[in-house]
Amino acid sequence: MPRRLSYRHALREAFDEELARDPMVVLMGEEVAQYNGAYKVTEGLWDKWGDDRIVDTPISEAGFIGMGIGASMLGVRPVMELMFWSFYTVAWDQIVNNAAMVRYMSGGKINCPIVIRGPANGGTGVGATHSHTPENILANFPGMKCVCPSNAYDAKGLMKAAIRDNDPVMFMESTKLYGEEWDVPSNDELPDGELFIPLGVADVKREGSDITLIAHGRAVITCLKAAEILEAEHGISAEVVDIRTIRPLDEETILESVAKTHRAIYVEENKPFCGVGAQIAYMIQSTIFDELDAPVLRINSLDAPAIYSPPLEAIQLPTPEVVVEKALSIC
Amino acid sequence: MAKATSSAPPAGSHAAAPINQSLTPDDKIGLYRLMSRIRRFEQVSLQHYQGGKMAGFLHLYIGQESVAVGTISLLGENDHVITAYRDHAHALAVGMGMDECMAELFGKATGCSKGKGGSMHYFEPSKNYWGGHGIVAGQTPLGLGLAYGLKFKKLKGAALCYLGDGAVNQGAFHESLNLAALWSLPVIYIIENNGYSMGTSQSRSSAYPSCLAERAAGYDMDWELFSGEDIYEVRARTQVAIERAHTLSRPAVLEIATYRWEGHSVADANKEKYRTKEEVERFKNEHDPIQRWKRVLIEEGIASEEDLKKIDKEAQKEAEASGDFAKASPYPTPESIFEDVYWEVDNKTDAGQTGRHFFND
Numbered sequence A: 001m002p003r004r005l006s007y008r009h010a011l012r013e014a015f016d017e018e019l020a021r022d023p024m025v026v027l028m029g030e031e032v033a034q035y036n037g038a039y040k041v042t043e044g045l046w047d048k049w050g051d052d053r054i055v056d057t058p059i060s061e062a063g064f065i066g067m068g069i070g071a072s073m074l075g076v077r078p079v080m081e082l083m084f085w086s087f088y089t090v091a092w093d094q095i096v097n098n099a100a101m102v103r104y105m106s107g108g109k110i111n112c113p114i115v116i117r118g119p120a121n122g123g124t125g126v127g128a129t130h131s132h133t134p135e136n137i138l139a140n141f142p143g144m145k146c147v148c149p150s151n152a153y154d155a156k157g158l159m160k161a162a163i164r165d166n167d168p169v170m171f172m173e174s175t176k177l178y179g180e181e182w183d184v185p186s187n188d189e190l191p192d193g194e195l196f197i198p199l200g201v202a203d204v205k206r207e208g209s210d211i212t213l214i215a216h217g218r219a220v221i222t223c224l225k226a227a228e229i230l231e232a233e234h235g236i237s238a239e240v241v242d243i244r245t246i247r248p249l250d251e252e253t254i255l256e257s258v259a260k261t262h263r264a265i266y267v268e269e270n271k272p273f274c275g276v277g278a279q280i281a282y283m284i285q286s287t288i289f290d291e292l293d294a295p296v297l298r299i300n301s302l303d304a305p306a307i308y309s310p311p312l313e314a315i316q317l318p319t320p321e322v323v324v325e326k327a328l329s330i331c
Numbered sequence B: 001m002a003k004a005t006s007s008a009p010p011a012g013s014h015a016a017a018p019i020n021q022s023l024t025p026d027d028k029i030g031l032y033r034l035m036s037r038i039r040r041f042e043q044v045s046l047q048h049y050q051g052g053k054m055a056g057f058l059h060l061y062i063g064q065e066s067v068a069v070g071t072i073s074l075l076g077e078n079d080h081v082i083t084a085y086r087d088h089a090h091a092l093a094v095g096m097g098m099d100e101c102m103a104e105l106f107g108k109a110t111g112c113s114k115g116k117g118g119s120m121h122y123f124e125p126s127k128n129y130w131g132g133h134g135i136v137a138g139q140t141p142l143g144l145g146l147a148y149g150l151k152f153k154k155l156k157g158a159a160l161c162y163l164g165d166g167a168v169n170q171g172a173f174h175e176s177l178n179l180a181a182l183w184s185l186p187v188i189y190i191i192e193n194n195g196y197s198m199g200t201s202q203s204r205s206s207a208y209p210s211c212l213a214e215r216a217a218g219y220d221m222d223w224e225l226f227s228g229e230d231i232y233e234v235r236a237r238t239q240v241a242i243e244r245a246h247t248l249s250r251p252a253v254l255e256i257a258t259y260r261w262e263g264h265s266v267a268d269a270n271k272e273k274y275r276t277k278e279e280v281e282r283f284k285n286e287h288d289p290i291q292r293w294k295r296v297l298i299e300e301g302i303a304s305e306e307d308l309k310k311i312d313k314e315a316q317k318e319a320e321a322s323g324d325f326a327k328a329s330p331y332p333t334p335e336s337i338f339e340d341v342y343w344e345v346d347n348k349t350d351a352g353q354t355g356r357h358f359f360n361d
C-alpha cells in the first residue's frame, strides 16, 4: 500500500527535510511557530527545531518579507509564510522592487534565495480581500519564479526545489487542498532517496487523445474530474497537463500534448484578463497553429471580485461541468 | 607640512573621544581626501549630466559628505551599509572606485552594476555595500535583514541603514523599527536629515516630538540627534551605537543634521522656490563640512592649506579621469539585457536550463 499524505503534511515534510539539510534555512511568518501555523502547515516544527529556525513574526508583511529578502542577500535561506497570499499587496514593494530586481540592478552581484509561500485560492467564503490568486501578476516580473502545485506529491517535491533554488520563488498553495491526501512515497521507497521535482517541468496527469486540458493549481483537480465525465458520458478522451510551475514554464509538454490532440483549453482559478491562460493560448497558436482543429479556449474564475455568498462563490470558480461544456463546444 | 601643535583636545570634546584619539594624522588626511574625492566626483558628474551624457536622475550629496564619510570610517569586516538613491558618497566611502561609479552613471558596461542600475542603484556586496535603492524607505527592511543575517550567523557586526527625513514617514520603516527592537537586531538607522524631502520641509511632512529620531522611543529603541558637520562628532556619537550593536546586538536610530546644497536632483525645477537663496548660501559659507575639517587639520598642524589644495587637485584629476574612462567605455551589449535576471540561468545550472525563463515572442 503506497503511503497516503495530505498536502499540508507533504509540505511539512519538505520543510523538515530542508531544515535538516541546510542550517541556513529558516521558516518565518505570522503564527508559524508556537501556534503551529494558521493552517497547521508548520505543525510540530517549532517543537523540533526551536526559536532560531522557526520564527513567529508580528503582523508586518512589508517589514518581515523585506527583512527576509535582506537576510537572503547575506546567504540566509528564508522560507516566508504569508498567512494568505492575498496579503502580498502589503509587501508588494519589497517583493517586486527588492526580491525580483536587486540581482539585475546590481549587475548580477546579488541574489535572493528566498521562498515566499502560502495559500492563494478562492472558494472558502472569506470574501474578496482573502481570495486573491496573483500568480499571473507575479509571473509577469522577470527575476521572479512562480510555482502552483496541485497535489501533495508535487507540493513536496517542488517545495524542496524552491528552497534550494538561488532565485526568489513565489510558492502558491491552496487551503482547499491542504487536507486532501495523495500517494506520496516515503524517502526509502524512492530511488534517489528523496522526492525532488525540478521547477519548470510540467506533468501529464491523465493521458488522452481528443483534447488537452491544461491547468495549474487546484484547477488541475477540476480538469481531472471533467475528463472523467467527458470519458464516461461523451466518449471523449481528454488529456490533462499540469504545468506545475508558471515561470519557468515547460512549453514542450504542452505543445506535444496539443499537437497530439489538436484541441486545447486552459483552465485556471485566476481572473481572465492577462491570466496565465492568455499567455499559454498565445504560445500555442503562435507555435503550432497548423496543428489546431479549433481555437484555443480558456476558462477562468468569473471576472468580478471574489463574491462571498456561498452558492455564488461556488460557481464563480471553474467547475467540472463548465469545463465539460466548453470541451463539448469544440469536440 | 605645517608644524604640529602640541595642544591636546579639551577633555570631553568629540575630538577627545577614544575613537578619534586613535586616528593617526594619515587617517585624518584620509578622511579629508575622501570627502574631497566625493565632492569632485559629483561636481564632475554634474558637468557630464549637463553635457547630456546620462539619463534620468542625479541626486547629489554635496554638502552632506561628512555624514557618509564619518560613519563609514568606523566600520569593520562584518559591518554593512545600505542606503537610498543619494548613494554616490556611500559607495566611494566603502572603497568603490570612481571609474566604475562614473561609468554606471553613463550606463556603460564597465559600471559598478554593468550599466543596469544607474545613479540610484550602485551595489558592491564584496565591500559590504548593498545599494543604492530607488524606492523611498524600501531599503529599510533590507537593512534589517542584513542585521538579521549577521545575528543568525553569529557574526559580530552591524548594518548601517541610511534614509532621508522624508523616508521616516513610510510604513515599512516603522515596521522595521518594531522588528529591530523586538528581536534586538544590530541595525543602526541613520536619518540623514537635510531638512527637505524634495520640496517639502520637515515641518510640512512630519509630526514628531522633539525630533524625528525620538520616534524610536515609541519602539523602546535608543536614539540620538546630532549635527553632521564635524567629523569628530559624527564618529564619536555613531561609535557609541556601533559598539552597542556589536556587544549587545541593540538597534538604534541616529538623526544627523546636514544640508544638501544642490536641488533634490539635478532635475529639481523648484530648487530656488522652497528655500531661500540666503539659506543655501549660509550653509555653503558657514557650514561646509569639508571646510570645517580643513580648519581642524590646519589647526592641529596636520596639514597646510597647500597640502590640502594638492589633495583637492588630485581628486579633481581623478574625477575627470573617471569621466574619460566612462566616455571611452562600451555600452552593454543587447544580449546582456537577459543576463543577471536569474542566478540559476546565469550559472547555467540544471534549474536554470529547465523550463522557459524568458518570454519574448
Ligand SMILES: Cc1ncc(C[n+]2csc(CCOP(=O)(O)OP(=O)(O)O)c2C)c(N)n1
Pocket: B086, B134, B135, B136, B163, B164, B165, B166, B167, B168, B194, B196, B197, B198, B264
Ligand atoms: C515610494 C516613493 N515615493 C516617492 C518617490 C519620489 N521621491 C524620490 S526622493 C523623494 C524625497 C525623499 O526625501 P528624503 O527622504 O528626505 O531624502 P533626501 O532626498 O533628502 O535625501 C521623493 C518624494 C520615491 N522614489 N519613492
Ligand SMILES: [Mg+2]
Pocket: B164, B165, B166, B192, B193, B194, B195, B196, B197, B198
Ligand atoms: Mg531629505
